[in-house]
Amino acid sequence: MNFADRLAAAIEGKRSHVVVGLDPDYASLPAEIQSRTGPQPDVADMAGAYQDFLEGLLQDLSEVAVAVKIQVAFFEALGAVGYQLYLGLVARARALGYVVIADAKRGDIGNTSEAYAKAHLDVAGADAMTVNAYFGSDGMEPFLRRAREEGKGLFVLVKTSNPGSQELQDLVLADGRPVYRAMASLVEGWGVAARGESGLSAVGAVVGGTHPAQARELRAALPSTPFLIPGYGSQGATAGDMVGLFGPEGVSAVVNSARAILYAYKKRPLPWREAARREAEEMRDALWQVARRGGAV
Amino acid sequence: MNFADRLAAAIEGKRSHVVVGLDPDYASLPAEIQSRTGPQPDVADMAGAYQDFLEGLLQDLSEVAVAVKIQVAFFEALGAVGYQLYLGLVARARALGYVVIADAKRGDIGNTSEAYAKAHLDVAGADAMTVNAYFGSDGMEPFLRRAREEGKGLFVLVKTSNPGSQELQDLVLADGRPVYRAMASLVEGWGVAARGESGLSAVGAVVGGTHPAQARELRAALPSTPFLIPGYGSQGATAGDMVGLFGPEGVSAVVNSARAILYAYKKRPLPWREAARREAEEMRDALWQVARRGGAV
Numbered sequence: 148m149n150f151a152d153r154l155a156a157a158i159e160g161k162r163s164h165v166v167v168g169l170d171p172d173y174a175s176l177p178a179e180i181q182s183r184t185g186p187q188p189d190v191a192d193m194a195g196a197y198q199d200f201l202e203g204l205l206q207d208l209s210e211v212a213v214a215v216k217i218q219v220a221f222f223e224a225l226g227a228v229g230y231q232l233y234l235g236l237v238a239r240a241r242a243l244g245y246v247v248i249a250d251a252k253r254g255d256i257g258n259t260s261e262a263y264a265k266a267h268l269d270v271a272g273a274d275a276m277t278v279n280a281y282f283g284s285d286g287m288e289p290f291l292r293r294a295r296e297e298g299k300g301l302f303v304l305v306k307t308s309n310p311g312s313q314e315l316q317d318l319v320l321a322d323g324r325p326v327y328r329a330m331a332s333l334v335e336g337w338g339v340a341a342r343g344e345s346g347l348s349a350v351g352a353v354v355g356g357t358h359p360a361q362a363r364e365l366r367a368a369l370p371s372t373p374f375l376i377p378g379y380g381s382q383g384a385t386a387g388d389m390v391g392l393f394g395p396e397g398v399s400a401v402v403n404s405a406r407a408i409l410y411a412y413k414k415r416p417l418p419w420r421e422a423a424r425r426e427a428e429e430m431r432d433a434l435w436q437v438a439r440r441g442g443a444v
Numbered sequence: 445m446n447f448a449d450r451l452a453a454a455i456e457g458k459r460s461h462v463v464v465g466l467d468p469d470y471a472s473l474p475a476e477i478q479s480r481t482g483p484q485p486d487v488a489d490m491a492g493a494y495q496d497f498l499e500g501l502l503q504d505l506s507e508v509a510v511a512v513k514i515q516v517a518f519f520e521a522l523g524a525v526g527y528q529l530y531l532g533l534v535a536r537a538r539a540l541g542y543v544v545i546a547d548a549k550r551g552d553i554g555n556t557s558e559a560y561a562k563a564h565l566d567v568a569g570a571d572a573m574t575v576n577a578y579f580g581s582d583g584m585e586p587f588l589r590r591a592r593e594e595g596k597g598l599f600v601l602v603k604t605s606n607p608g609s610q611e612l613q614d615l616v617l618a619d620g621r622p623v624y625r626a627m628a629s630l631v632e633g634w635g636v637a638a639r640g641e642s643g644l645s646a647v648g649a650v651v652g653g654t655h656p657a658q659a660r661e662l663r664a665a666l667p668s669t670p671f672l673i674p675g676y677g678s679q680g681a682t683a684g685d686m687v688g689l690f691g692p693e694g695v696s697a698v699v700n701s702a703r704a705i706l707y708a709y710k711k712r713p714l715p716w717r718e719a720a721r722r723e724a725e726e727m728r729d730a731l732w733q734v735a736r737r738g739g740a741v
């Protein structure tokens with residue numbers, strides 16, 4: 148089944164556009180989790196702590212969040228034990244009914260991209276992954292083939308959420324377009340052969356929620372491209388910034404929040420699991436209102 | 445010690461600009477290595493075969509190659525056992541006196557780039573890594589800090605070796621520069637604070653050897669930036685394409701070849717280790733002649 152159709156069905160089934168970003172940071176873990184390790188935790192201790200923490204969140208958020216986005220970097224930083232934990236998390240999250248996005252931001256020449264696509268979409272078994280397309284079409288082909296033929300999804304970096312994104316992405320081309328619009332055109336083109344019954348493509352785009360005007364411009368330019376929108380919560384984007392981004396059916400975007408959900412216990416007088424659930428529920432409800440205003444959901 | 449100075453000293457010490465790309469591919473391994481596994485190798489068997497193969501190459505090429513470039517993708521594709529092998533290879537190659545470049549092409553927002561820098565430069569312990577700077581300065585800072593302060597090196601994607609690189613990288617900006625020149629300017633700027641006694645910076649650039657005119661244009665524009673040049677050998681670039689890229693001292697570039705060295709036994713009637721060594725020696729000698737013509741080595 149085409150990934151875009153699967154994602155749309157999941158959004159409608161859970162009435163949620165929330166993607167929980169799994170960005171574990173040992174220093175931010177609740178004291179209850181940290182206290183299970185000794186005062187000088189090694190990488191195996193830290194991986195065990197991540198496991199306990201993320202298992203709790205996955206159990207409690209499965210009705211609230213449509214997807215999880217696993218930030219591979221934080222697992223790589225623990226070495227092989229961390230990489231093993233990443234692989235286990237993909238399987239566990241899929242078993243709990245989440246759409247699983249490997250946030251790997253990989254991209255290389257063709258034969259190397261084939262190895263990356265294999266690593267994250269085949270071996271790890273993620274439903275979708277994030278991709279950096281600086282290399283162009285031949286570097287993208289191994290990812291695109293899996294989107295066209297194997298029901299996998301991609302989210303290609305177009306306009307990222309960080310302030311420095313303007314340095315390259317906003318440079319203006321001779322034809323008047325900024326660079327990110329040229330990247331967007333490539334993405335829309337790659338997506339044509341990967342459209343599902345919904346009309347949406349399995350080739351999506353990463354569009355930062357911290358740049359609402361540019362995000363709406365991209366929404367208009369890319370009607371068939373699902374958006375993965377980072378920047379909600381701790382990076383500053385709000386539900387109001389998402390107005391107009393969900394498309395006529397309300398299923399053209401999902402929104403990621405990581406730290407604001409994971410470490411919600413720091414701002415709410417609640418146990419950490421309950422704090423995370425409450426934060427995710429409020430985000431879900433706020434986004435649902437915005438998505439309904441945009442169309443027919 | 446600044447990475448650029450360390451790399452220059454290694455080039456002069458070994459009289460070599462050769463970087464061996466460690467891109468293991470099970471189907472291409474010599475029969476002698478493949479025969480040690482059963483007919484249906486699992487990932488542990490494949491990792492063992494990679495280990496045997498790469499250990500042989502590392503032993504035989506340590507006098508010929510100044511550096512190895514480990515293509516992380518091919519290890520990720522074997523899962524956690526592959527990731528463990530990658531970590532072991534970095535340590536082994538460093539112990540044998542190679543400069544070790546983790547070819548990871550990572551890049552993300554700041555706190556995530558911090559995790560990637562930690563994973564490859566701190567935990568794995570590579571001397572340098574390849575980076576994708578589509579995110580801009582704030583996403584680069586964790587990598588740049590290690591180049592300025594910790595003797596680590598970076599090679600930022602500027603103009604890649606693949607045909608599709610023109611689709612985004614060659615687009616012309618309103619000021620007349622192609623996108624890759626804008627990326628080059630960012631790289632040169634980031635490198636100013638990371639220059640060594642040689643005048644070269646620890647912030648280098650990936651510049652494909654398959655585009656010689658553009659590579660020479662970049663050489664002129666970036667006098668302080670070391671180049672990592674992929675595309676030699678199986679991608680088609682020759683020593684002649686490298687004329688003018690090594691700088692006045694002959695130490696401003698290193699050149700990567702992967703498949704043409706690793707699988708040289710397919711084209712030479714020699715045992716695989718000897719075939720690889722012969723291929724690397726011929727590459728070394730050809731590049732040394734070219735680098736001398738460019739300057740004072």
